[in-house]
Amino acid sequence: MIEFRKVVKKYKRNIVLTIPSLTLKPGAAYGVIGPNGAGKSTLLRLLASIERPSKGTIHYHGKPYKKVVKQVRKGIGYIPQEIALFEEFTVTQQIDFWKRISPATIDEAFVEEMVTTLKLHKVMHRRVSDLSGGWQRKVNLCVGMLHKPTICLLDEPTTGIDIAAKEDILYWLSTLHKQEGMTLVYISHDRHELTSLSDHFIVMHEGHILFCGETDMFFHQRSYLLEGQQSTYSSELGKILSYI
Ligand SMILES: Nc1ncnc2c1ncn2[C@@H]1O[C@H](COP(=O)(O)OP(=O)(O)OP(=O)(O)O)[C@@H](O)[C@H]1O
Numbered sequence: 001m002i003e004f005r006k007v008v009k010k011y012k013r014n015i016v017l018t019i020p021s022l023t024l025k026p027g028a029a030y031g032v033i034g035p036n037g038a039g040k041s042t043l044l045r046l047l048a049s050i051e052r053p054s055k056g057t058i059h060y061h062g063k064p065y066k067k068v069v070k071q072v073r074k075g076i077g078y079i080p081q082e083i084a085l086f087e088e089f090t091v092t093q094q095i096d097f098w099k100r101i102s103p104a105t106i107d108e109a110f111v112e113e114m115v116t117t118l119k120l121h122k123v124m125h126r127r128v129s130d131l132s133g134g135w136q137r138k139v140n141l142c143v144g145m146l147h148k149p150t151i152c153l154l155d156e157p158t159t160g161i162d163i164a165a166k167e168d169i170l171y172w173l174s175t176l177h178k179q180e181g182m183t184l185v186y187i188s189h190d191r192h193e194l195t196s197l198s199d200h201f202i203v204m205h206e207g208h209i210l211f212c213g214e215t216d217m218f219f220h221q222r223s224y225l226l227e228g229q230q231s232t233y234s235s236e237l238g239k240i241l242s243y244i
Pocket residue numbers: 011016034035036037038039040041042043
């Protein structure tokens with residue numbers, strides 16, 4: 001379980017995120033939605049412990065992140081939006097490198113299943129720089145999950161890729177969630193992806209969480225959120241809420 005307690009994130013003097021309280025339940029799949037600049041990626045970077053709150057604390061199974069950094073790094077996988085790979089390495093070299101520096105013992109059967117499900121066998125001997133964006137995204141996902149995390153944070157994992165690659169990624173994430181009970185927190189702007197994978201939504205706007213709860217509850221409360229939208233929120237958010 002992860003808990004935010006009175007968290008504020010500032011860049012210089014600008015407050016970009018204010019989260020008085022937030023609890024992420026183990027085994028849930030959270031789709032994070034909101035307009036550009038709402039704070040979605042910042043939320044994921046804080047969860048991944050890549051960045052620290054300016055105020056407040058984040059707790060991992062009841063303990064502050066800074067006291068359990070190793071457990072956090074072992075338990076959490078973070079797949080950034082940017083491709084974070086060595087371009088000159090082949091896919092095999094890439095995977096071997098990240099396995100060697102992994103903070104956790106590698107479960108080879110898990111890695112093999114991931115490589116197979118993502119169909120990476122087809123490109124194992126090719127250099128990353130020679131792969132299309134879709135393949136690079138799959139490899140990016142694979143290296144971020146090599147240590148078999150229990151919580152996976154994904155920043156727009158399927159943006160800009162073709163339908164076949166997207167379906168492979170969704171199938172893999174859905175398998176992990178349903179069969180292994182992996183907690184997912186992922187940012188997406190894709191309705192199909194959000195409705196097929198999420199059992200919870202986090203709705204963000206201007207650095208605040210407007211809603212965090214089960215998807216059924218979201219659809220039940222959407223009209224109230226939309227009423228609020230007319231008076232206070234931007235129309236951009238209104239469009240996003242109606243689109244899901
Ligand atoms: N490193 C940084 N330094 C300064 N400001 C930042 C930094 N990172 C993010 N911000 C600001 O924080 C706010 C939230 O940004 P963030 O990237 O988290 O939003 P987002 O919801 O993920 O947006 P998008 O959908 O466009 O990716 C924005 O105003 C952004 O300009």
